[in-house]
Amino acid sequence: MAASALMEAPEDIVHNRLFMSILESSFDGIWIADHKGDTLYVNTAYERITGLRREQLVGRNMRDLLAEKLFEHSTVLVVLEKKIPASIIHKYVTGRIALATGNPVFNETGDIIMVVCNVRDISELIKLRNEVETTKNLSNKYSHELFQLRQQQMDNSGVVSTSKAMKRVIELALKTAPFDNTVLIQGDSGTGKEVMAKFIHQQSFRREAPFIKVNCAAIPATLVESELFGYAKGSFTGANHQGKPGMFELAQGGTILLDEIGEVPLEVQAKLLRVLQEKEVFPIGAKEPVKLDVRILASTNRNLSDQVQKGKFREDLFYRLNVIPITIPPLKERKEDIPGFVYYFLEKHNKRYKKQKTIPLEVVDIFSNYAWPGNVRELENLIEYLFIISTGDEIGLEHLPPRLVTAGLNLDEVNAPGQLQLIVDYVEKQVISSSLRNHGSIRKAAAALGVNPSTLVRKIQKYRIKADA
Numbered sequence: 001m002a003a004s005a006l007m008e009a010p011e012d013i014v015h016n017r018l019f020m021s022i023l024e025s026s027f028d029g030i031w032i033a034d035h036k037g038d039t040l041y042v043n044t045a046y047e048r049i050t051g052l053r054r055e056q057l058v059g060r061n062m063r064d065l066l067a068e069k070l071f072e073h074s075t076v077l078v079v080l081e082k083k084i085p086a087s088i089i090h091k092y093v094t095g096r097i098a099l100a101t102g103n104p105v106f107n108e109t110g111d112i113i114m115v116v117c118n119v120r121d122i123s124e125l126i127k128l129r130n131e132v133e134t135t136k137n138l139s140n141k142y143s144h145e146l147f148q149l150r151q152q153q154m155d156n157s158g159v160v161s162t163s164k165a166m167k168r169v170i171e172l173a174l175k176t177a178p179f180d181n182t183v184l185i186q187g188d189s190g191t192g193k194e195v196m197a198k199f200i201h202q203q204s205f206r207r208e209a210p211f212i213k214v215n216c217a218a219i220p221a222t223l224v225e226s227e228l229f230g231y232a233k234g235s236f237t238g239a240n241h242q243g244k245p246g247m248f249e250l251a252q253g254g255t256i257l258l259d260e261i262g263e264v265p266l267e268v269q270a271k272l273l274r275v276l277q278e279k280e281v282f283p284i285g286a287k288e289p290v291k292l293d294v295r296i297l298a299s300t301n302r303n304l305s306d307q308v309q310k311g312k313f314r315e316d317l318f319y320r321l322n323v324i325p326i327t328i329p330p331l332k333e334r335k336e337d338i339p340g341f342v343y344y345f346l347e348k349h350n351k352r353y354k355k356q357k358t359i360p361l362e363v364v365d366i367f368s369n370y371a372w373p374g375n376v377r378e379l380e381n382l383i384e385y386l387f388i389i390s391t392g393d394e395i396g397l398e399h400l401p402p403r404l405v406t407a408g409l410n411l412d413e414v415n416a417p418g419q420l421q422l423i424v425d426y427v428e429k430q431v432i433s434s435s436l437r438n439h440g441s442i443r444k445a446a447a448a449l450g451v452n453p454s455t456l457v458r459k460i461q462k463y464r465i466k467a468d469a
């Protein structure tokens, strides 16, 4: 039918009744124009989709319709001009939007005899696209709010983090917080392992329940078991008659942090593994186990996998603990955190003692040159020391302990306007004091320093270095 229909003139085709009924039953809109762009036919679906009426269109040339602004573009004209199929999204004068795809129909000599346009209602698609767009915007908005909320929670929970390294640690802690898996927190002493464990607890659904920290290194090996697991009534001589709950039981519903886990004796490690696997403890002398609902976190400043290699730590326990490993880098590897810590600790003291002490940036800069072997704890203690010994409101270079001035100063790059003489004097005083201590007499110290004893005496008087130095 289609083949024979194509042999007919376009006008005849569109008047063929069978052909018409096929076109009328199409759900998509159909527009047929001849080679001049005159409209031969539009179907009912077209009227439904575009809101235009046949009477407005049939018999009219596309250019005129375009001039009357019934639509903004014409697919038919594009197809006639380019002689290839074309698809255009149209906005009609009625406000409707549809996708029109025009196909050229050629005769045997290759000339276009008509253009058949298929018009598809895409309002549903556009609605969906708008919905996706709105949902995407909302999701962006929510994730931004979530990030801000998390930041806020971080601030409230007192975890300072500026560096990328610490942000990654926080991100990981936040990811693991809602779950119950074990977390092994590793890092040098004073890096903030306990802070991180508390942070995970605070961010978890267990936040209202206890957070119990057990310093495994501080418990004598013989008592580790009873401290952790407790003991039953009258279980051994010298024990409390009533029995005693262990740390695990005290942490029921909450979180337990096994600090310095690397120090736990091997026999107790086997029992810990059982606790982790069975989620129950056997108090010493008890007949029944006690079921546990406790999240277990562990921390260590040792390299646990080295301990495993050396046979000092059970491999199975290591893997059981190490489900999510969090490693907190030493402070010297995240110096961007230093200013944040300085102001955080300073503010704590200012609030507590109702003061308004400040630390100028050049002093904070010097902190960045120091190696901080005691990590955040050392920095925290230093701020407390500076807060106490400084009499005025500004904590200056002159208040810094020698280890910071000498280790922190790169004399080629001193960048402390107006403070150079102060720094030079400070360093000179430290060097003379230490030389006197090392050599025991002015004559020997002067010789070691390459100066006259009389010069040295003058400087000792200038700096009021005490005889015992």
Ligand SMILES: Nc1ncnc2c1ncn2[C@@H]1O[C@H](COP(=O)(O)OP(=O)(O)OP(=O)(O)O)[C@@H](O)[C@H]1O
Binding pocket: 158, 159, 160, 161, 187, 188, 189, 190, 191, 192, 193, 194, 195, 196, 259, 300, 301, 376, 377, 380
């Ligand atoms: N990110 C941080 N934000 C705020 N305070 C911190 C942070 N990290 C560490 N601190 C502070 O530094 C001190 C040491 O932290 P913490 O006790 O958590 O270290 P640790 O790694 O568990 O030390 P150790 O291995 O010696 O037990 C604490 O007083 C803590 O408040």
